[in-house]
Amino acid sequence: MxxxxxxxxxxxxxxxxxxxxxxxxxxxxxxxxxxxxxxxxxxxxxxxxxxxxxxxxxxxxxxxxxxxxxxxxxxxxxxxxxxxxxxxxxxxxxxxxxxxxxxxxxxxxxTPGTLTEEDALDDAERRWLAAVNQDESGAWALAALDFASGRWRLQHGQGASALAEALESLGVAELLAPEDAAWAEGLAPNLQRLAPWSFAPDAAQEAVARLLHVKDWAALGLEGAPLVAGCVGAVLAYLEQTQRCSLAHLELPAFVEEAPRLVIDARTMRNLEAFADMRGDTSMGMFAAIDRTLTPMGKRLLADWMRAPLVDLAAIRARHDAVASLVDDETTRADVRARLRGMRDWERMLGRIVMRRETPRDWLGLAEALKRLPELVALLAGRGGLFAEIVEGMRGLEALAEKLARALNPEPPASVRDPGMISKGFDAELDRLRALAEDKESWLAAFEARERERTGIPNLRVRHNKVFGYFIELTKAQAAKAPPDYVRRQTLTSVERFTTDEL
Incomplete structure (x- = not known):
């Protein structure tokens, strides 16, 4: 009731x-x-x-x-x-x-799968929000999204054991499944049920077009994978229901064949003590022993590589060649590391900015990272192989870096809702409005003096009340001298009250 x-x-x-x-x-x-x-x-x-x-x-x-x-x-x-x-x-x-x-x-x-706050996320871990579905033959599909960074991982397979293994390997923070799917019970600790229509491929196509602005459905490779497409649609439907924000930071959910990688099941990972020893101590795992990364993005990338090593010989050689070129060049390596040191998590910062959940520190972190890109380009330009693509992706942002550096106050407030995020001198109109807010009495006194001189009315007064705000007050006798730009607001027994566009 x-x-x-x-x-x-x-x-x-x-x-x-x-x-x-x-x-x-x-x-x-x-x-x-x-x-x-x-x-x-x-x-x-x-x-x-x-x-x-x-x-x-x-x-x-x-x-x-x-x-x-x-x-x-x-x-x-x-x-x-x-x-x-x-x-x-x-x-x-x-x-x-x-x-x-x-x-x-x-x-x-x-929810467990949609947390984006900086202090609540582990630098090395992706927080996967995943949707899962399967057909009568036991074929299953999985669409996982690291919401904070916008990265997708799409998988499919056959059989309940393979599905359980895929979920365990990912470490899914929150799982979405059809409400009528009895087989999904117990697959993950934070299981949310959605209406079956949320997993319909047609609904997915409509959601991708509307939320991610993609009209060429065929380019995503999802036409021939209806189960995968439906899972993508379920994730987007859930985000639309719960987040109520722009999703423009999400990568496109393209279902393409990637370079072959070694599949390591969760049990083997535990036995290898890849990320923690048998007692669960992460400081004693292999990852902690080899991790020399300086940025949160690099830390997650290294963890991704460890969880899914390459098996294609050409791809392995290309990666080894890139690593060797900096191992052999100690000076450049040290210079590159100096530029990367202290760089904040701009992958996640960009997501928060797009979602309008950022703090001024996120804008400052982005500006600082952009400022370092030309230095990194200069250090790495001319190198071939994998570095050529990396360098190209860092070009062309110099003007944005310079504009952000001029715009942002280096000592910002705690929240974007508080004043003081934009530096004085960046925008003349903002400076004028700030001056009014900080010292309105001086402006009102100057305005009153100008109007007395302009109108020739020596006892013209600027006053204020909660009903009309600020107004010009003239006696009945003086009201006839009011200039044409004075707009009458109120007539009282002995005075007339006016306003102007400027006031």
Whole structure:
């Protein structure tokens, strides 16, 4: 039976409506500088996050049980909730505080497979959101997306054991399956069920065209792989339902035959202690022993190479030749490493910028990385083999790097919502508006003096109230001298009030 919300306070009605939309989520409800949780969500959040559980007032005769977190620490607490498999609906304030009820709406659902916050992600690990389906013959397909970076991995195969092995090797953070698929039970710890139509190839084609702006379906190689196509569509449908943001950072989900690679099952990886010893200590694994990478992107690439080594002799030789050319050139290698050292994760930063979830630090990190590209091009230009393609991909971004360097304040605020992200001197109009905001009294005094001189009315006054904002006030006798550009706003017993476009 649906709860009668009429007896609740307006804010609690908003919360309960959001909770009714997302009953399987912890709803973080923005109230000023805090995200609050209420009733059952508050009890659960208090236990998971170790925050205080309190009571404040009543709504519909019920004690309002609540637990809150500071909005600036959202990333840290999101990571804790998602780590235990919780789904979190973020209900934001859409209008500034003022008269009347603040409008609020769920703007995003954070799940184990859709986490993008920098502090919540491991540099070396991809966080795969995957969709799986199979037909009556036991043939299966898998579409996995590392949402933070936008990278896809598409696979297909035959048999339940091969599917289980593929999922274990990937380390899927969240798995999507048709709601009527009994065979999917127990395949992954964070299993979400979707309507069967989400896996239809036609729905996938429509979603790819609409969300990724791809009209040439045949170019993706999915026409002859309907099961794979359906899984791609299911991932996109789930993202559209939960993220409500641009997906322009996603790579195209092309189903093409890659260079052959060695398939190493998860058990063998564990026995080889490739990424951790038998006790699970990652510092004692082979990866930790050989990892000399300096960037998060390089760390993930090395991990990808270890999980799927090349077997094609030509590809192996090309990679070895590229490595050897820098091993033999110690000076250039040291110079390249100096430029890479400290470079932040711009693969994931670009994703957050596209999704409008970035911080000013993401923009600064991107600007710093772009600034180093010409130096890397100069160091690596002229080398053949794999380096030729790499160098070509780094060219042509000098103007953007220079513009970002001029635009961004090197000491930015904590949030893009706070003032001060753009440097003074970059944009004259922004500087003018900032000056008005920071010292409006000086501008108003100068404006008032100019208008007195222009109109010849010595006791012209600029005043303000909450109804009309700023206005020019003239006595009844002076009103006849008002210039044509003065627009009458209000007539009172003894004065007339005007405004101008400038004011």
């Amino acid at each position: 649906k709860e009668d919300l009429s007896q609740h306070t307006p804010a609690m009605r908003q919360y309960l409506e959001a909770k009714a939309q997302y009953p399987d989520c912890i709803v973080l409800f923005r109230m000023g500088d805090f995200y609050e949780t209420f009733w059952d969500d508050a009890v659960k959040a208090s236990e998971i996050l170790g925050i205080a559980l309190t009571k404040r007032g009543k709504s519909a005769g019920r004690d309002v049980v609540m637990a809150g977190i500071p909005w600036r620490q959202l990333d840290r607490y999101l990571a804790k909730l998602v780590a235990v498999g919780e789904r979190v609906a973020i209900c934001e304030q859409l209008t500034p505080p003022g008269k009347g009820l603040i409008e609020r709406k769920v703007v995003r659902v954070v």
